[in-house]
Structure formats: structure tokens, C-alpha cells
Amino acid sequence: MSDDFKNLVMAHTANIPKAGDVIKGKIISVEKGQIQLDVQGLTVGVVRGRELFAESREYGNLKVGDEVEATVMELENENGEMELSFRVAGYQRAWDNVKKWMNEGLAVKGKALSANKGGLMMQVGALAGFMPVSQLSPEHYPRVAGGDKGRILEKLRELINKELEIKVIDADEKEEKLIVSEKAVWEDAQKAVLESYKIGDLVEGEVSALTSFGAFVRFGNDLEGLVHISEIAWQRIDHPKDILKVGDKIKAQIIQLDRSKIYLSIKRLVDDPWKSVKEKYKMGDKVSGKILKVEPFGLMVALDKEIHGLAHISELADESIANINDKFKVGETKEFEIVSLEPMEHRLGLRAAGVKGKSARKAEEKKEEKPASAEATAAKAEEAKPAEEIQPEGQSQETADAAEKKE
Secondary structure, three states: OOHHHHHHHHHHHHOOOOOOOEEEEEEEEEEOOEEEEEEOOOEEEEEEHHHHOOOOHHHOOOOOOOEEEEEEEEOOOOOOOEEEEHHHHHHHHHHHHHHHHHHHOOEEEEEEEEEEOOEEEEEEOOEEEEEEHHHOOOOOOOOOHHHOHHHHHHHHHOOOOOEEEEEEEEEEOOOOEEEEEOHHHHHHHHHHHHOOOOOOOEEEEEEEEEEOOEEEEEEOOOEEEEEEHHHOOOOOOOOHHHOOOOOOEEEEEEEEEEOOEEEEEOHHHOOOHHHHHHHHOOOOOEEEEEEEEEEOOEEEEEOOOOOEEEEEHHHOOOOOOOOHHHHOOOOOEEEEEEEEEEHHHOEEEEEEOOOOOHHHHHHHHHHOOOOOOHHHHHHHHHHHOOHHHOOOOOOOHHHHHHHHHHO
């Protein structure tokens, strides 16, 4: 055998695919129930039965002359044809696509198929993916008071069958894990807009939602920022709804920009009332205050609209209080005395009028302790003397010395 012929045979043999390989072929016939391919001029391949059910849309409308990819299932079937599959090749192509979308940061369309308390099951190309609640855009994020999981699920179900613009943020073929994000698309769209803002800027907007931890404010070109509960007012509040309601028009200051996250402050646009608190109140002042909240440790009391104080339970009565709620009610106005004032810490301590107070009670208890009698004190001092210094009653030091010599 000549070298040229040997090389030709070896090259021809090397080109023969094996089971599991993905090969390219040109469609030569499309019949009901099967499609035949010319496999690189080597043989005829056939795709039939369940292997026709494409997992990729690329196999939806095939015609004669189209070049397609298929996976080799058997080198030769009962008819001498190569048995091929679109299903397996389609699955592989689908994963290749989502990895490409992820690596290139491309935005694609995905359809919400179902919802659970954690997020949405999505149709992403030919694959099923998952979008956690945290990856929804602000428009679709379910803001539910108290984080009620049942209400969150109701909100998520409203998105079923809707097409959303998403990005692939994790694609692990081996683990069959595909995670997508709508928020990532929204963040990209906001980058250019956010570049026009800086920390310290004043914005005007509308309260779009209230939660236990703060208020969301929509402003500008469909931007949304969060005013944390601690940035709503200088005084302590239990919930944003104590001061704000959805739909309120407000002004706020940008205090932090973190990628797409915008943090705002309302209180920083007004002077801190605690800076001038000593001009209004002093230690020992007798004041009237409205009880805002009754806690096991004491009362939160409003002296005016801006300054609130704490009356500790130990400053509410001279005797112990079994149940503070029996004695004090929210909304009542009571008389108090200012017992401490710390403007820098925004703290003001109060004592109920007519109450001696913790420090006074301790002083009285110390004063009431019985002093030791004179006799007991003298006896104690005598006991402490060294033995040689103790003399019989009525005996002088000279008599004691004489007695000692006689002995």
C-alpha cells in the first residue's frame, strides 16, 4: 500500500464520528416523523421519533438545504443509517447560548412560568432558570408590609406568563443551575442617569412605598431611593407611617450612591433641634409631656414636636411597679422633671412629678441604716488592743508594774 493511499484511508477513518459526537449535516428530506441529513458526504443520518422534539428554537422550522447540528446516537441503525438526535444537540446548544449571554453581559427575554416564595421559575431560551425575589427590578419587586410571605407570593404570581428583560448571572451546566436577574438590566439602564447625580444633591420625589425599615422615594427619570427610618426624622419613630404616607411629595438629600442603590435623608434638610435644646430645657425643669409609647423599661415622652425624652421605670414611682401599663397609657399628658440632658447623644431623661427618684431613695436608705451603739464601739476597740495593754479595771499602770516585779 502506497503512503498516499494509506494517508487517505487514515484521514477518511479519522473523520468518521462516534456516538456522542455533535456533527453538522445538510437536510436532504423532511417527512412526517423523520428528517434525513447528509452527514459530511460520509453517510445518511436520520432524526426521528422523540429525538425530533427540539429543546432549542433553532430546530422549529427546518427545510431541505438547511445546515444543522445533531448528536450521534448510533453509528448504524437497522436501515444502515446513522441515528441522530436534535434533542441532545439542542440541549447542549442551549447551554452554550446562555453561557455566551452571561459572558458577554447580554440582555435577553425570559418568560415567567411559575412562582414560589423565593422567586420566579423562568423560561430562558430552551432552558428553565430561576430568578430570586432579590433580582427583580424595583418596578416588580414585591414590597409587602411586614414581609408577609403569602402576600409576596401573591405579588409574584401576577408576573406569571409575562416576558421580562433579564441577564444571566450564573450558568452551571454540570449542576443544571441557571440564575437570571431583571435588576441587572435595570442597573445598566440607570448607570448613565446616576452619573448625573452626586452625594449632597437635593431631590424632589414621591413616597412610593413604606416598609418597617424605611420609605422608598421615586424621583427623576424613574429612579428610586431609600430613606432609612433613622434618616426620616431627628426624633425616634417606630414606623415610617408615623410621619409619611404613600403619595406624599417630599424633598430629600442624597447621602450615599452604591451602584444602583440610592440612599436619601429627609431629616438632614432641617436643623437638628437637639443643637439648641439647652435653650429650651434645663436640668431640674418641671415640664408637661405626652406619653408616646409604654415599654417594659419605661415611657417615651414627647415634650414638644421635636424633642422626646425617656422616663425610666425606676423614675416613675417610689415603690416598684408590677405592671407599667396599668399605671400609664399612651396619649396621656403627665408632669415630669428633667433629670438628665445629653444633646450630643440626643438623650433627655425624665422623672415623674412627685417621685423622689432612684438616687434620692438610695441616699435615704443609707441614712436610715442604724449606727452602732457607743458601748459596742468601745468593746470592739478594746478587743482590738494587744493583750499586754489590757489592765484590770481600776488598776493604775504603776500598780500593774509593781505586781509584775513582785512576781
